[in-house]
Amino acid sequence: MARLLLLIPTTSYRVGDFMAAAERLDVDLVIGSDQRTVLAEFAAERSLALDFTDIAEGCRQIEAYAAAYPLAAILGVDDETLLLAAIASQALGLTHNTPDSVIATRNKYRFRVALANAGPRSPEFRLVDIAADDARQAARAAPYPCVLKPLALAAGRGVIRADDESAFIAARLRIAAILESPDVAAVQGEAARQILVESYIPGIEVALEGLLHDGRLEILALFDKPDPLVGPYFEETILTTPSRLPAAERQQIAATAQTIVVALGLRHGPIHAEFRVNDKGVWPLEMAARSIGGLCGRVLRFSAGFSLEDLILRHALGLPATDRRAEPRPGGVMMIPIPRTGTLRQVRGLEDARAVAGIDDITISIAPGRPVAPPPEGYRYLGFIFARGDSPDAAEAALREAHARLEIDIEESG
Numbered sequence: 283m284a285r286l287l288l289l290i291p292t293t294s295y296r297v298g299d300f301m302a303a304a305e306r307l308d309v310d311l312v313i314g315s316d317q318r319t320v321l322a323e324f325a326a327e328r329s330l331a332l333d334f335t336d337i338a339e340g341c342r343q344i345e346a347y348a349a350a351y352p353l354a355a356i357l358g359v360d361d362e363t364l365l366l367a368a369i370a371s372q373a374l375g376l377t378h379n380t381p382d383s384v385i386a387t388r389n390k391y392r393f394r395v396a397l398a399n400a401g402p403r404s405p406e407f408r409l410v411d412i413a414a415d416d417a418r419q420a421a422r423a424a425p426y427p428c429v430l431k432p433l434a435l436a437a438g439r440g441v442i443r444a445d446d447e448s449a450f451i452a453a454r455l456r457i458a459a460i461l462e463s464p465d466v467a468a469v470q471g472e473a474a475r476q477i478l479v480e481s482y483i484p485g486i487e488v489a490l491e492g493l494l495h496d497g498r499l500e501i502l503a504l505f506d507k508p509d510p511l512v513g514p515y516f517e518e519t520i521l522t523t524p525s526r527l528p529a530a531e532r533q534q535i536a537a538t539a540q541t542i543v544v545a546l547g548l549r550h551g552p553i554h555a556e557f558r559v560n561d562k563g564v565w566p567l568e569m570a571a572r573s574i575g576g577l578c579g580r581v582l583r584f585s586a587g588f589s590l591e592d593l594i595l596r597h598a599l600g601l602p603a604t605d606r607r608a609e610p611r612p613g614g615v616m617m618i619p620i621p622r623t624g625t626l627r628q629v630r631g632l633e634d635a636r637a638v639a640g641i642d643d644i645t646i647s648i649a650p651g652r653p654v655a656p657p658p659e660g661y662r663y664l665g666f667i668f669a670r671g672d673s674p675d676a677a678e679a680a681l682r683e684a685h686a687r688l689e690i691d692i693e694e695s696g
Contacts, residue, residue: 284354285310287344289363291334292317295577295647295663296359296591303591304410309599312351314363334362337369344370355598357551361388361436362569375603377600379571383547387571390433390478393546400545402538403565407480409653412458420454420479421447427482429513430457434472435466437573438657443482443513453514460659487511487524487567489589490539490553491574491582493597497549499540502593503582503608508678517657521578521682522614522674531559538564552594576617577645583609613664614677616667616685617659618646623655623695628654628663628688638687640680642668664690 286304290297292315304311313331330347333339344356344366355376358367364384371378386392394407406425424444430453432440440460444451454477460466461474489505504525507518525532539555552573558565573579579590585607588596593606627647636644646665648654654664667684671677 283308283310285312285351286595286598287312287314287330287347287353287356288359289314289332289334289356289367290359291315291362294360295575296579297579299580299591300359300588300595302689303589303595306688307593307595307601310346312333312353332364332366337366340366341370341373345373348374357594358597359572360433360575361570364388368571377550379548379550384571386473386546387548387569388434389473390431390568391476393568394478394480396545397542397566401541402545403563405481405483405565407478410454410477410479410619412461412475414453417451417454418447421450424450424479425481426450427513428479429482430454431480432461432466433476433478435460435661437661437663438518439661440515440658441516442658443515449514456658458680482513483558483560483565483567484512485558485565488527488535488557488559489521489574490535490555490680491579492539492553492555492559493593494543494548494550494553495597497543499536499553500606501536501539502584502590502606504535506674515657517619518617519619520614520616521581522612522678523581524608524674525614526674527559527679531564532658534564535559538566539569542566542569551598576663577647578615578617580643580666581613581615581668583613585609611670612672612674612677613642614669614671614674614681616669616681618664618667618685618688618690620654620656620660620664620692621690622692623659624653625690625695626650626652626654626664627691627693630691631687635667635684635687638669638680638684640669640671640676641684642670644684653695 314332316334317524332343356367358364358373368378368381368384386396410420427445429443440457444450446452487507491503493500503523505521505523506525509519554574555569556567582590626648644667648664668681669677669683
């Protein structure tokens with residue numbers, strides 16, 4: 283039986299979905315996480331506690347484990363595990379993306395630099411050092427409207443639009459406070475002292491899910507984001523698939539994605555990419571060497587009953603999945619918006635929301651009594667609503683109706 287090491291933080295939503303896929307595939311799945319798991323008490327060969335913040339130490343731990351329990355593949359699931367997966371795979375002679383290519387996806391400035399001369403459209407961009415650069419001088423030099431971004435955070439955390447100098451200075455201070463948060467400063471290193479400033483790209487936003495086969499991109503799904511993401515903050519809500527864009531624009535997105543893959547040097551495994559599309563063409567926003575975050579992948583279903591996790595595990599182990607066509611019936615997922623900062627008390631109306639025609643499931647991912655916050659400070663999803671319909675429009679309508687039936691009780695802070 284093939285043994286695969288899955289690197290996944292204890293805070294990840296996705297361990298259950300990957301474990302279920304491994305059971306269907308009869309794969310010996312080993313969970314490598316940043317905390318000792320309950321599996322370690324019963325089967326040492328099925329669980330591995332790793333240091334995700336010290337890559338050299340984490341690699342040493344994986345090599346020592348593999349000496350006793352040989353591995354067929356290593357798969358990083360969330361952003362903080364990708365570089366360790368690449369370096370450990372390289373050390374063990376397993377198929378992998380190069381560490382440099384992974385770093386280019388994890389650092390928004392390096393991503394922009396890598397693409398600057400590669401062909402895709404690029405906004406004006408520059409790097410701002412929080413400590414060294416004069417705030418007012420940086421504000422005067424910014425291209426307005428612009429977007430300020432931390433280099434290595436996800437889920438809209440710290441991403442703020444500024445339309446003038448005063449908004450720029452306020453956004454810079456707010457992002458600096460986020461970067462000083464203990465959970466960020468401890469792991470981001472130099473990236474916790476820098477901000478990317480780039481000109482705002484108008485247009486609609488889409489997301490692409492794919493697999494790389496020795497550098498060749500296979501597109502699994504293209505998602506529309508029907509809610510406008512214009513700022514000043516960028517909380518994602520609805521994704522629907524298949525895309526409603528014209529065929530010519532979909533083909534342009536696919537070609538741009540392949541160009542980015544080549545420019546970054548990515549070769550293997552899942553990718554998740556996001557783009558803006560306007561009358562000037564397709565503009566890359568980011569590409570990650572992993573699959574889509576949260577539980578959003580559950581909306582994807584493929585021929586032969588495969589889930590997204592089934593395809594990813596098969597691909598990692600070099601197993602055939604000859605029919606990877608997406609299920610023809612359109613679907614959608616909503617990342618339930620968090621209306622304000624505070625403490626979650628209760629989510630009411632779940633039964634009524636689940637009764638909406640077309641709703642497949644609703645999952646609440648934050649327990650009552652826990653703190654919640656929308657972006658730019660927040661980055662945890664309150665929950666997910668999943669829908670199917672005869673068209674993307676129908677799936678979107680079901681999501682909106684179900685969300686309207688929910689009552690989210692948050693006790694405001696202070």
